[in-house]
Amino acid sequence: MKTIAFFNNKGGVGKTSLVYHLAWMYADRGIRTLAIDLDPQANLSAMFLDEERLAELWENGEPSTLYDSLLPLMNRTGDIVPPHVEKIEEKLGLVCGNLALSRFEDLLSENWPKCLDGQEAAFRVITAFHRIIELATQNMQAELVLIDVGPNLGAINRSALIASEQVVLPLAPDLFSLQGLKNLGPTLRDWRKGWQKRLGELPDTAGISMPSGKMMPSGYVVMQHGIRDNRPVKAYMRWMDRIPSVYREAVLNEQPTETPSVADDPFNLAQLKHYRSLMPLAMEANKPMFFLKPADGAIGAHVEAVRSCYQDFFKLAQQVASHAGIQVS
Structure with missing residues (x-):
């Protein structure tokens, strides 16, 4: 079981959408994948399921x-009970x-x-979270969580992160995400220690399954930045240029003398575009953006956008999985 948490204490960066799309991508590439919604807002569950099914659950x-x-x-009447795993597709559970x-x-x-x-x-x-995840993983024989x-x-997040072997940090190229990294890095070290x-x-007699609590940073994903002529627009560059140094100082606890640009940074897992035109169609169709078809309204320029979206998430899936020792092909 390989467990990866997606975490940033700055909200609104597209974290839940990232988890949703990666879960679908891994399942599409043949990897048995389990998505765990540990956000009390339950936004991930709302992306996977329609309101009628959510109400039933x-x-x-x-x-x-x-x-x-x-x-x-x-x-205080007992211990955890085995969780229900909602089958989304053959190799995807929630x-x-x-x-x-x-x-x-x-x-x-x-x-x-x-x-x-x-x-x-x-x-x-x-x-409790770790042990529930273990039971759910056994239920569907998941390779990746x-x-x-x-x-x-x-x-809640401390317990969730303790149950995670690795942590991916989604962020936006803005002041608030950089400040979030400055808060998050020392917190991860404190929780780990x-x-x-x-x-x-x-x-010694407890007999309880214990997580390692590694929560090792795998890298960051720059979300929702504007693109013009295949380059980030100037308004974002002010903050993007600072990401590599802030990541090293705050998250890795290093004092680098030189840092690369985001484009050349090995800790940069991906730079994902907004795909503004695709998201409304995906929400209406209740499917990932990269699975949209002409019947869903993905016609004209949307066709190329869907194709590009799939490639972007496929490359990101490979990057994230490589840190967990899983090959995505």
Whole structure:
């Protein structure tokens, strides 16, 4: 099981759309992929499912969402229960999110320090996401897990990131994303160090599956920048030029003397365009932008845009998967 989280505490950069499209791309290339919605806003679930199906999952009284799997633990009546994996396609599954997930935040915050006392119950709470992901992965025999999280540095995201081996950082070429990187880098190091310290306090008799908590940065994806004549427009370059140095200083904790441009930066996984004209069609058709057909309204210039979109996401999928030791062909 390879787990990759997509995280930036700056919202509105297209993170959820990125996870959605990559999940479809991996499945299309034959990789059994599981998408996990750990954002209490449940936007990823809303992209995959129509409102009617979402209502069924949220209201049917059965364990149908990730939050439902947590309820026995939250109510102190038991441990997690196996999650429902919603089958999107043969090789693509979803563990659906739920707006009620935010209720788990306080319990996570409360139990984080208790792990230092070696309390088994505290470890069960902090590792709940990891163990739910393990069960879901076994359910569909997934090779790759993509985790979507909300744009904050709270306890839910800390637990989600602990369950992640790698972290991809989507960002926009603007001041707010750069500031987000400056906040995020030290936070990742603190969470990693804090978890390693707690692992040393785990009782030998606990018998609980523990995540490694590596959360190693794989690189960044520059989202939604304007393109003219195959080059970023001038308004974005002011901020794009600063991304490589800020990434190294804040995220990698390095003090580089020289840094490359974004285009030449090995930590730059991709620069994705807006595809403004395709997204409304994709939302209406309830499918990824790169699967749009003429019947969906993708005619004329849209045809080439769809083709270009597929190639962009395919190349990005290869880059991201390579850090997880998975080949995409």
